[in-house]
Each structure stands twice: as structure tokens, then as C-alpha cells.
Amino acid sequence: MRRSAIKFKTLFATSPSKDFKTYVQKCGSLLKNLTEDRLINEGMVLHNHLIKMGLSSERYIAIRLLIMYLDSRKSAQVSEIVKGFDGFDPTVHNCLINANIQWGNLDQARRLFEEMPERNEVSWTALISGLMRYGRVDESMWYFERNPFHNVVSWTAAINGLVQNGLNAEALKLFLKLLDSGVRPNDVTFTSVLRACAGFGEIGLGMSVLGLIVKTGFEHNISVSNSLITLCLKMGEKALARRIFDQMEKKDVVSWTAILDMYVGMGDLREARQIFDEMPERNEVSWSAMIARYSQSGHPEEALKLFLQMSRNGFVPNRSCLAIILSALATLEDLRVGMNIHAHVVKIGYEKDVFISSSLVDLYCKCGKTKDGRLAFDSMLEKSVVSWNSMVGGYCLNGQMEEAKVLFDSIPAPNNVSWNTMVGGYLENKEFDKVFEVFNEMLLCGEIPNASTFSSVLCGCASIASLEKGKNLHGKAIKHGTQYDVFVGTALIDMYAKSGDIESSKKVFDRMPEKNEVSWTVMIQGLAENGFAEESLLLFEEMNRTSIVAPNELMLLSVLFACSHTGLVDDGLQYFNSMEAVYGTKPKGRHYTCMVDILSRSGRLVEAEELLRSMPFEPETNAWSALLSGCSKHKNEEIAESTAKKLWELVDKNSAGYVMLSNIYASAGRWVDVLNIRRLMKDRGLKKSGGCSWVEVKNEVHCFYSEDASHCQLAEIYDLLELLRFEMLAI
DNA sequence: GTAGGGTTAG
The missing domain is CATH 1.25.40 (Serine Threonine Protein Phosphatase 5, Tetratricopeptide repeat)
Known part of the structure; x- marks a missing residue:
């Protein structure tokens, strides 16, 4: 149970103390907690209680009530409370401004600000930061310069606003001005400035700021240290981050979560888990972080386990956490638990959250229920491009390409993920012509293809063995700086191998800075299938010696295939027999077939x-x-x-x-x-x-089948053949 | 006025 709920019960249990002021304070802070925890019903009960006690118009309590009703958008109650104030009260005005900013009604907020007979520093700061939050930097700076209250808070609001809008250089310049003005920066200012340094990619700059932090005595501030850790992590200075963390006198959940995230980022989930288990204090965020990381690094079942454990420990999952776990359940295709969570989400009124409902769409689609996915999609009041992409991707996944295309065409603002989803969808459904069609359309629309795009389209080239298209794309991939991506590299190797250009395959493979399991597999397979069996086996051995990648089923199949083509019967047998013991994969039907083939070819029929x-x-x-x-x-x-x-x-x-x-x-x-x-x-x-061969002429693939003479230029081809034969005989 | 965690595509 949440703290505010407990407090809520104890407040009713105790009678109002004689100390009136303390009692008002207590009620006010309880209202604040209830608002933060969104326990509006409890808040309204308390409101009634306060009316009965004659305390509801106490200024402090009335303000807290106003904030609560603004937060839950109960307009009737809001106007009721506003009416209760006599004349103009800047605090009430500030609350209204803040609420309008929260709702995105910036112009309304500005109007309220302009009509105030007098403004305090809070009013100015609210407007400055509000405009910044919505990217209206110039307007915000206009107010900043006219702000008569040049205190740390408004300086910090402006600096932070610039950082949030990616204007790190501007933020740092403003920080220098702040130093000149004689106003002393505080811990919050430093937090923002450190973030600017991180965005700027300047660890040196961060270190000089650190000097200032030490000079002004903020180095033991938790927020500042946390920001320093984040700066180090963004710059790749992991050891330094760890040192700062270790030296902190006091650590909070944020520090722990940051360092936890570091280990997860390094791919070290075990160490991360250890940190997580050692954390002296956890909140929903740290739980969510660990759960999210499990889910994102391909361990959705661990994510689910932890989620259940979190619930058992009495933590109420927040919006983020629910979105994460729904995404994990989508990966697991666990419809049963997914629907349970869905019901829970509806019960607590979170089904309108864009993140959660997008995840729901994804969940239903991944479980093959596109109709239910569409139902969730259609009932969304607010859709983001992710929601659209999830639905389009859902259709693609389930082979409903026509529906996918229709929906794709109605996305209001498609991004590159939307395009990639369509490209990948056509690829998965083997509609290769469409892969190139959509890709070209994408380029025409001015959308920038990324590594994901290239890996899909190259995969399409490999499928139709189109060397010409593939080479062309290779050039484009280099132009877009994606040639060193693992996925792109792997697709290139496969494309060249499938098109018979094994030399280019090898070149790409050798230049790849990072290789994964699939990269090794396609290279080993490519060599084996292009008749370079010995090289294929050598590469397999090299992989075992030099890389941490473990041989998989497909690789071992290629290895057996290579053995079969070089007549290395005993080697084949040895690989086959060590599959389970050494490589930990049980031979499948295909492996047995290949082994039988090896033995049979060499005449060892009894063994076969x-x-x-x-x-x-x-x-x-x-x-x-x-x-x-x-x-x-x-x-x-x-x-x-x-x-x-x-x-x-x-x-x-x-x-x-x-x-x-x-x-x-x-x-x-x-x-x-x-x-x-x-x-x-x-x-x-x-x-x-029948067998089939083909040749590519000017971007078009011409197929020839052994028992189907249907090529449109068949007559010409035969004429030319006859001519050639005649010429040859004439010599 | 600030620091840590969120949904989609290869």
C-alpha cells in the first residue's frame, strides 16, 4: 500500500489536535501526496471531511485542493475553489498557469500570465520553463530577458530549457553569463550544466565544471554526483563513473539505478542483477529499470518473473512498468497473462496511456489476434506514430499485407520505422518486388534509410540473387554511413554469397568491426555452398578459436555440407558426433540427412x-x-x-x-x-x-524453367543460339 | 527549475 494511503487512514483515526496550524499542515501535505499518487477518490473524501471541520477555505488547504482538482481535470470543483478566493491571488493564478502548461494550452497560459495585475518570481519561471518544454525557445528567452526577478531558479529554468531543446552550446553560454552576473549557481544549475556537457560530448568541459562544483561545495550533493555519473557513462568513462559512485557518501535510488544501467548497457546482466539485489533501497523506477533491461536484452521471461516478484513485494507498477511488461508479454506471445494485465490496466484507468495502449496493440498482434489489436488501436483517443507502426507491423507479421498497406498510407506522419516496417513486411512475406518498390518510394519521399532499411532491402537482393541491385545498395549504404552495422554487413555477405560473388562476401566479412552469430553463419554457409568447402571448415575452426560466438545448428549444417562436398567423411562424422557433447545442439533431421548423404556418397552404405x-x-x-x-x-x-x-x-x-x-x-x-x-x-x-536459371538484365530478372518455355523473347533467344552454334561449327 | 526507467521496425 502506498504511503499516502496509510497516512490517509491514520489521519481519520486521530482526532484533530489542539494545534490548529500543525493539523492544517498535515492535511495539506496529505493532499499533496494523494495528488501525486493519483488517489483522487480518497482526496475527495478528505475534502468532504475538511468541509465538515470548516477547514476547506484555509488558504494552504484550498491551494492544495485546487492543485489536486486541476491535476485530475475536475473543472467543476476547480471553479468552485477559485470562486472561494477573495479577489486576486497570484498563487491561484500560478496554479492555473501551470495546469495549462501541463495540458499543452500554452497560449491560454500566456494570456493568464499577461492579465495578472502583479506577478511573482514563480509566475515568470513557470512561463519560461513551460515555453521551453514545448520547444518555444525564442519566446521563452524573450520573457527570460524581461524577467525582473533574476534569481537562480529562473536562470536555471532557462539553462535547463536550452539543454532540453538540444541547444547545449547556448546553455553553456548562458551559464557563463550567470557566473558573470554574480548570481550563485546551485545544485540544480550544476545538474543541468553537466547534462549540457554530456550532450556536447565534452568530458573536459565537465571536468572544469567539476572544479567549480568542488569550489562551491556541491560535490557531495546527491543530484550533482548522479549527474556526474551520467556524464561519465555518456562519455564511455565507465571506470570513472564507478569511482564516483563508490565515493559517494550517500547514494539514492537514482545513483543505484544509473550504475545498474551501466552494467546492463555493457551487456553484463549478471553484474546488473547483483547490483540490483544489493541495492539498499528500491522504488518502482529501479524495479522498472531492471525489468525493462531484461525485456530489451532478449530475456522477457526473466522480466516477467521480476514483475511478479515486484508485485508480491507490494510495489504498484506505474505506467512505464506496465508498458514494459506488456511488451515483454508480446515477445513471449503470452496472451493469457497479457489479457490479465489488460484487464488490470482498464481497472485502474490507464488504458488511454499512449505507451500502454501501443503495447497492447503489439501484444494482440504478436499473438496473432490482429482483430483485437485493431480494436485496441481504434479505441485509442491519442495515437502516436508508434501506435500506427505497431498496428501496421501487426498486419505484416500476420501476412495481411493489403491491410498493412492501407493503414500505412493513412499514417499522418510516418517515420523511418514506419517505412522499415513495410519494407520488412514485404520481405517476410516474400513479395520482393514490393520491397524495392516501397524502398524507392521511401527515398522519393525524402525519408532517410537507416541500417535497418538497408539490411532488409539487401536481404531482398539476396533472396532474388540480384547482384546488380545489391551492389547499388552497397554503395548507398556506404553513402549513408551504415556499412559497418552488423546487420547491414551480414546482409551484404549473404547477398554477395547468394549471387555467387564470394570474393566480395569475404571482403565485407573481413572488414566488419563487429560480428555476431548470424554473420559467422552466413559466411561459413556462403563458402560451403559456393564450393569453397575447405575454407568454410577453416573459418569454422577460426571462429571456435577466436570468437565467443557458439556454433549453432545452421552453422553445423554448413560444416557437414562442406565435409560432404570435400569427401571428408571422417571429419564429418567427428563433427556430427560432437554436436551434442561439444557444441550443445542436438542433431536435427537435416543434420542426419546430411550425414547419411556423406556416408552414402563415399560408399559407406552400411553405416549410412x-x-x-x-x-x-x-x-x-x-x-x-x-x-x-x-x-x-x-x-x-x-x-x-x-x-x-x-x-x-x-x-x-x-x-x-x-x-x-x-x-x-x-x-x-x-x-x-x-x-x-x-x-x-x-x-x-x-x-x-523443374530446375530454374535466371539472368539479370538492366534491373530485371529473367527466369528460365526447364519445362516451361514461356519467356517473351524465346524465339529471338533460340535464333541467336542457332547463330552461335553455326559460328562455332564454322570454325 | 534537476538527475535514473517506458511503446514500434532489421
Whole structure:
């Protein structure tokens, strides 16, 4: 239970003390707490209580009530209380100004300010910081310069406003002016100035400010130290940050959370967790921070665990925390818990929060419920571009590309994430033409593609093996400075490998500053599939020696593939046998198939058959085909016969098995059997899947199928071929 | 008037 709620109960339990002033103070501060905790119903009960006691028009209490009702937008009560004041009261006016700023009604706030018969320093500062908050820097500075109360607070408001608007240099200049003016900066000023230094990317500047901080005696202030830590962390000075943290006499939740975040940022979740467990004091923010980091670093299940633990410890999750946990549940596709949280969110009236409702849209879509997602989306009063993107992404994820496109076209202000979602959506749904179409449209609209865009579009090039488009994009990626991104690099390797330009693949790979699991996988795979089997195996060994990346299933498949193509049977066997023990991945169907293929090709048919029959699960049909193919090559009719039998049982839906079988019979001269199989295939409507080759001319891919002569320039092509043949014969 | 945590895309 929150502190204010406890206080609320005890206040009613105790009778009003004889000390009138103390009692008023107590009620006022309780109202303040209730407002902060948004416990408006309790606040209204207290209000009634105060009316009964005849205390509701005490100035201090009336102001607190006014703030509470303004905060919860209860306009009837607000005007009631304003009427209760006799004549002009600057504090009431200031409250109204602040509330209007809060609601974004800046012009109303300014009107209220202008019509005040007299203004105090609070009025000026409220307007200056309010204008700054909404990016109206020039207007704010106009008022700042005319402000007759040049106190630290208004200076600080202006400096901080400039920082918030990214005008760090201006902020630092203003700070120098402040020093000249003789006004003494305080802890809050230093906090803002340190943030400006961080934004400026100048640790040296920060250190000279530190000198001033020490001189003015603020170095032991918690806020200032916290800002120093943040400065160090932004500059990458982790050791220094830790030293400042260790030297702090008093630390608060913010200090702990900052240092916790440092370890998470370094990818060291274990150390972060240790810090979290050691923290002497936690609040919702520190809990949220840890939960958020788990969720963002791919550990949504840990995030959920911690969330439940937080609730058990009596902390009430705030808006941020609910948004985070919904996002984790979306990743986990946990609809059941997600709907529970949704119900809770509705109960406490948070469903209008943009962050929360966007997460809800995402949750429903990730669980395949686009209709429910759309329902949540449509019921949002206020939508941000993230809400739109979540819904568009939801359609993409569920293959509803038409709906996605319609919605995408109606986004009021699409950003690059919106575009990337569409590009990625078409890619995932294998509509490659559209990938390039949307990408070109994106460029025409003036949207800047980022690393994510390039990695998707390059992936599209790899899928259609378009070297020309790929090279073009490579150039564009360099122009946009994204060529060193891991995702872009990986997509480039794959694109070049799939297009047969393995040399360029290798170049990109060697120049990558950072490689992840996928980068290694596509390079190893690319080499193996382009006939560089030995190099592929060497690279795999190099990875094991030099990198912390662990071999995955796909990599090991490529390794086996490479062994198969170089005839390294025993090496293949060794890799295969060490998969589980050394690399910790159980061989899947594909690995067995590949291994059977290796053994069969080299004529070790008995071993191949043994392996097949010893498998803990049903082998792929292709595995039997591979064995059969080995039998045909090495003329082993005995195993061929039993394998063929097995294949007969399995080949129902697989034309490759039939074809293989028919080839075996053909090579043994059993033409009747061949005919039988062909007839059977025809009856079952199976067709040998034809080969296909293609060539790219002027950005267009021309396909040629073995049994489908439908190219539009077929006649010309054959004419030219005939001509060439004639020329060749003539020599 | 200030410091730490929030939703979407590869």
C-alpha cells in the first residue's frame, strides 16, 4: 500500500489536535501526496471531511485542493475553489498557469500570465520553463530577458530549457553569463550544466565544471554526483563513473539505478542483477529499470518473473512498468497473462496511456489476434506514430499485407520505422518486388534509410540473387554511413554469397568491426555452398578459436555440407558426433540427412543405413533418398531394395523420392518399374520440380524453367543460339 | 527549475 494511503487512514483515526496550524499542515501535505499518487477518490473524501471541520477555505488547504482538482481535470470543483478566493491571488493564478502548461494550452497560459495585475518570481519561471518544454525557445528567452526577478531558479529554468531543446552550446553560454552576473549557481544549475556537457560530448568541459562544483561545495550533493555519473557513462568513462559512485557518501535510488544501467548497457546482466539485489533501497523506477533491461536484452521471461516478484513485494507498477511488461508479454506471445494485465490496466484507468495502449496493440498482434489489436488501436483517443507502426507491423507479421498497406498510407506522419516496417513486411512475406518498390518510394519521399532499411532491402537482393541491385545498395549504404552495422554487413555477405560473388562476401566479412552469430553463419554457409568447402571448415575452426560466438545448428549444417562436398567423411562424422557433447545442439533431421548423404556418397552404405535406423525420431524423406542415391552410385542392390521399400511408404507427397526411385530402376535396366513409377506420379498429380536459371538484365530478372518455355523473347533467344552454334561449327 | 526507467521496425 502506498504511503499516502496509510497516512490517509491514520489521519481519520486521530482526532484533530489542539494545534490548529500543525493539523492544517498535515492535511495539506496529505493532499499533496494523494495528488501525486493519483488517489483522487480518497482526496475527495478528505475534502468532504475538511468541509465538515470548516477547514476547506484555509488558504494552504484550498491551494492544495485546487492543485489536486486541476491535476485530475475536475473543472467543476476547480471553479468552485477559485470562486472561494477573495479577489486576486497570484498563487491561484500560478496554479492555473501551470495546469495549462501541463495540458499543452500554452497560449491560454500566456494570456493568464499577461492579465495578472502583479506577478511573482514563480509566475515568470513557470512561463519560461513551460515555453521551453514545448520547444518555444525564442519566446521563452524573450520573457527570460524581461524577467525582473533574476534569481537562480529562473536562470536555471532557462539553462535547463536550452539543454532540453538540444541547444547545449547556448546553455553553456548562458551559464557563463550567470557566473558573470554574480548570481550563485546551485545544485540544480550544476545538474543541468553537466547534462549540457554530456550532450556536447565534452568530458573536459565537465571536468572544469567539476572544479567549480568542488569550489562551491556541491560535490557531495546527491543530484550533482548522479549527474556526474551520467556524464561519465555518456562519455564511455565507465571506470570513472564507478569511482564516483563508490565515493559517494550517500547514494539514492537514482545513483543505484544509473550504475545498474551501466552494467546492463555493457551487456553484463549478471553484474546488473547483483547490483540490483544489493541495492539498499528500491522504488518502482529501479524495479522498472531492471525489468525493462531484461525485456530489451532478449530475456522477457526473466522480466516477467521480476514483475511478479515486484508485485508480491507490494510495489504498484506505474505506467512505464506496465508498458514494459506488456511488451515483454508480446515477445513471449503470452496472451493469457497479457489479457490479465489488460484487464488490470482498464481497472485502474490507464488504458488511454499512449505507451500502454501501443503495447497492447503489439501484444494482440504478436499473438496473432490482429482483430483485437485493431480494436485496441481504434479505441485509442491519442495515437502516436508508434501506435500506427505497431498496428501496421501487426498486419505484416500476420501476412495481411493489403491491410498493412492501407493503414500505412493513412499514417499522418510516418517515420523511418514506419517505412522499415513495410519494407520488412514485404520481405517476410516474400513479395520482393514490393520491397524495392516501397524502398524507392521511401527515398522519393525524402525519408532517410537507416541500417535497418538497408539490411532488409539487401536481404531482398539476396533472396532474388540480384547482384546488380545489391551492389547499388552497397554503395548507398556506404553513402549513408551504415556499412559497418552488423546487420547491414551480414546482409551484404549473404547477398554477395547468394549471387555467387564470394570474393566480395569475404571482403565485407573481413572488414566488419563487429560480428555476431548470424554473420559467422552466413559466411561459413556462403563458402560451403559456393564450393569453397575447405575454407568454410577453416573459418569454422577460426571462429571456435577466436570468437565467443557458439556454433549453432545452421552453422553445423554448413560444416557437414562442406565435409560432404570435400569427401571428408571422417571429419564429418567427428563433427556430427560432437554436436551434442561439444557444441550443445542436438542433431536435427537435416543434420542426419546430411550425414547419411556423406556416408552414402563415399560408399559407406552400411553405416549410412545403420545411422538412419538408429535415429531417435522419424528421418526426413530426403535422408532415404540420399541413401538410395548412394546405392545407385555404388551399385548396392540389396540396401537399395530395402530403402526403396521404405521410400515407397513415405513418398506420397514427395516427388523427389519417386524420381530417385525411377532413376535407380533405370540404371538397373528395370524399365517396367520405371514406367510404373512414372505412371503412379502422374496419377497422384506429382510433377518433378523443374530446375530454374535466371539472368539479370538492366534491373530485371529473367527466369528460365526447364519445362516451361514461356519467356517473351524465346524465339529471338533460340535464333541467336542457332547463330552461335553455326559460328562455332564454322570454325 | 534537476538527475535514473517506458511503446514500434532489421
